[in-house]
Amino acid sequence: MKKLIGLLLLFISSVFAKDEAFRIRSVEFGKDSIAISAGTAFPVNLEKYGYKGNHYLMTAKHCVAADNKPFAHLSAEYNGEWVPVDVVALDNNLDVAILTWKINTDGCKLADEDGTLKDKVHIFGSPLGVPIKRFDGKIAELYAFGSVMAAMEMEFNH
Numbered sequence: 001m002k003k004l005i006g007l008l009l010l011f012i013s014s015v016f017a018k019d020e021a022f023r024i025r026s027v028e029f030g031k032d033s034i035a036i037s038a039g040t041a042f043p044v045n046l047e048k049y050g051y052k053g054n055h056y057l058m059t060a061k062h063c064v065a066a067d068n069k070p071f072a073h074l075s076a077e078y079n080g081e082w083v084p085v086d087v088v089a090l091d092n093n094l095d096v097a098i099l100t101w102k103i104n105t106d107g108c109k110l111a112d113e114d115g116t117l118k119d120k121v122h123i124f125g126s127p128l129g130v131p132i133k134r135f136d137g138k139i140a141e142l143y144a145f146g147s148v149m150a151a152m153e154m155e156f157n158h
Helices: none
Strands: 002-007 022-029 034-045 056-060 074-078 081-084 086-091 096-100 120-125 133-141 150-155
Touching: 022 056, 034 120, 120 150
Parallel strands: none
Antiparallel strands: 002 150, 022 034, 022 074, 034 056, 056 096, 074 081, 086 096, 120 133, 133 150
Protein backbone atom coordinates (compact mmCIF):
# COMPACT_ATOMS: atom_id res chain seq x y z
CA MET A 1 0.00 0.00 0.00
CA LYS A 2 1.45 3.39 -0.98
CA LYS A 3 1.23 6.07 1.63
CA LEU A 4 2.60 9.59 1.97
CA ILE A 5 4.30 10.29 5.24
CA GLY A 6 5.23 13.75 6.53
CA LEU A 7 8.80 14.34 7.60
CA LEU A 8 10.56 17.21 9.29
CA LEU A 9 14.09 16.34 8.30
CA LEU A 10 15.06 14.83 5.02
CA PHE A 11 17.66 12.14 5.33
CA ILE A 12 19.54 11.41 2.14
CA SER A 13 20.86 7.88 1.59
CA SER A 14 24.37 8.75 2.74
CA VAL A 15 23.23 10.14 6.09
CA PHE A 16 22.94 6.75 7.81
CA ALA A 17 26.27 5.12 8.57
CA LYS A 18 24.43 1.96 9.54
CA ASP A 19 20.87 0.79 9.87
CA GLU A 20 20.11 1.17 13.55
CA ALA A 21 16.82 1.93 15.23
CA PHE A 22 15.21 1.04 18.53
CA ARG A 23 11.68 0.29 19.64
CA ILE A 24 10.36 2.74 22.21
CA ARG A 25 7.35 2.47 24.47
CA SER A 26 5.50 4.13 27.28
CA VAL A 27 3.43 2.36 29.86
CA GLU A 28 0.61 4.25 31.60
CA PHE A 29 -0.97 2.63 34.63
CA GLY A 30 -4.63 3.44 35.24
CA LYS A 31 -6.84 2.37 38.11
CA ASP A 32 -8.17 -0.64 36.20
CA SER A 33 -6.06 -0.64 33.06
CA ILE A 34 -2.63 -0.40 31.50
CA ALA A 35 -2.09 1.59 28.30
CA ILE A 36 0.98 1.00 26.18
CA SER A 37 2.08 3.15 23.25
CA ALA A 38 4.91 2.22 20.93
CA GLY A 39 7.15 3.74 18.31
CA THR A 40 10.62 3.71 16.83
CA ALA A 41 13.60 5.97 17.50
CA PHE A 42 17.03 6.21 15.94
CA PRO A 43 20.33 7.50 17.32
CA VAL A 44 21.41 10.98 16.24
CA ASN A 45 24.59 12.98 16.62
CA LEU A 46 23.52 16.47 17.67
CA GLU A 47 26.90 17.97 18.61
CA LYS A 48 26.64 20.75 16.04
CA TYR A 49 23.40 21.79 17.77
CA GLY A 50 24.99 21.94 21.24
CA TYR A 51 24.01 18.47 22.49
CA LYS A 52 27.25 16.74 23.56
CA GLY A 53 27.66 12.98 23.73
CA ASN A 54 26.45 9.88 21.91
CA HIS A 55 23.27 9.16 23.81
CA TYR A 56 20.48 10.90 21.89
CA LEU A 57 17.56 9.42 20.01
CA MET A 58 15.08 11.07 17.65
CA THR A 59 11.48 10.00 17.22
CA ALA A 60 8.05 11.34 16.37
CA LYS A 61 6.65 13.48 19.18
CA HIS A 62 3.30 11.70 19.07
CA CYS A 63 5.10 8.50 20.15
CA VAL A 64 6.30 9.98 23.44
CA ALA A 65 4.06 12.92 24.40
CA ALA A 66 0.62 14.47 24.17
CA ASP A 67 -0.25 18.13 24.70
CA ASN A 68 3.46 18.88 25.29
CA LYS A 69 3.49 16.49 28.25
CA PRO A 70 5.78 13.44 27.98
CA PHE A 71 4.18 10.09 28.65
CA ALA A 72 5.16 8.32 31.86
CA HIS A 73 7.50 5.35 32.00
CA LEU A 74 9.28 5.87 28.65
CA SER A 75 11.86 3.28 27.61
CA ALA A 76 13.74 1.98 24.57
CA GLU A 77 14.67 -1.60 23.82
CA TYR A 78 18.39 -2.33 23.70
CA ASN A 79 19.72 -5.90 23.43
CA GLY A 80 16.41 -7.31 24.63
CA GLU A 81 16.21 -5.05 27.72
CA TRP A 82 14.00 -1.98 28.22
CA VAL A 83 16.16 1.00 29.17
CA PRO A 84 14.62 4.22 30.57
CA VAL A 85 14.68 7.28 28.29
CA ASP A 86 13.98 10.93 29.06
CA VAL A 87 12.54 13.60 26.79
CA VAL A 88 15.01 16.42 26.10
CA ALA A 89 13.01 18.43 23.56
CA LEU A 90 9.60 18.39 21.88
CA ASP A 91 8.32 20.22 18.82
CA ASN A 92 4.55 20.16 18.41
CA ASN A 93 4.50 21.77 14.97
CA LEU A 94 7.01 19.37 13.45
CA ASP A 95 6.08 16.26 15.47
CA VAL A 96 9.68 15.61 16.55
CA ALA A 97 11.13 14.62 19.91
CA ILE A 98 14.70 14.27 21.14
CA LEU A 99 15.30 11.65 23.82
CA THR A 100 18.32 10.77 25.93
CA TRP A 101 19.36 7.48 27.53
CA LYS A 102 22.39 5.94 29.21
CA ILE A 103 23.41 3.93 26.13
CA ASN A 104 26.18 5.33 23.91
CA THR A 105 25.49 4.81 20.22
CA ASP A 106 27.01 6.30 17.11
CA GLY A 107 24.22 8.54 15.93
CA CYS A 108 23.69 9.58 12.37
CA LYS A 109 24.41 13.17 11.41
CA LEU A 110 21.50 15.14 10.12
CA ALA A 111 21.64 16.39 6.58
CA ASP A 112 23.05 19.92 6.22
CA GLU A 113 20.44 20.82 3.66
CA ASP A 114 16.99 19.78 2.57
CA GLY A 115 16.68 17.10 -0.02
CA THR A 116 15.25 17.59 -3.47
CA LEU A 117 12.42 15.86 -5.27
CA LYS A 118 13.05 12.18 -5.90
CA ASP A 119 16.01 11.99 -3.46
CA LYS A 120 16.14 8.62 -1.73
CA VAL A 121 14.96 8.59 1.90
CA HIS A 122 14.61 5.94 4.58
CA ILE A 123 12.53 5.48 7.68
CA PHE A 124 12.67 2.78 10.29
CA GLY A 125 9.47 1.50 11.75
CA SER A 126 7.67 -1.33 13.40
CA PRO A 127 4.26 -1.23 11.73
CA LEU A 128 1.64 -3.46 13.25
CA GLY A 129 4.14 -4.66 15.86
CA VAL A 130 6.49 -6.42 13.46
CA PRO A 131 10.24 -6.27 14.11
CA ILE A 132 11.89 -2.97 13.13
CA LYS A 133 12.40 -2.74 9.41
CA ARG A 134 13.94 -0.19 7.07
CA PHE A 135 11.56 1.28 4.47
CA ASP A 136 12.98 2.99 1.40
CA GLY A 137 11.27 5.65 -0.63
CA LYS A 138 11.73 8.98 -2.34
CA ILE A 139 10.80 12.58 -1.69
CA ALA A 140 7.49 13.18 -3.44
CA GLU A 141 6.68 16.77 -2.43
CA LEU A 142 8.55 19.62 -0.74
CA TYR A 143 6.81 21.93 1.74
CA ALA A 144 3.91 19.55 2.02
CA PHE A 145 0.92 20.19 4.22
CA GLY A 146 1.65 23.95 4.22
CA SER A 147 4.74 23.54 6.39
CA VAL A 148 8.45 22.86 6.26
CA MET A 149 7.67 19.16 6.12
CA ALA A 150 8.12 17.11 3.01
CA ALA A 151 6.10 14.15 1.86
CA MET A 152 7.73 10.94 0.83
CA GLU A 153 6.37 8.04 -1.10
CA MET A 154 7.10 4.48 -0.05
CA GLU A 155 5.61 1.11 0.67
CA PHE A 156 4.68 1.25 4.36
CA ASN A 157 1.71 -0.55 5.84
CA HIS A 158 1.21 1.18 9.18
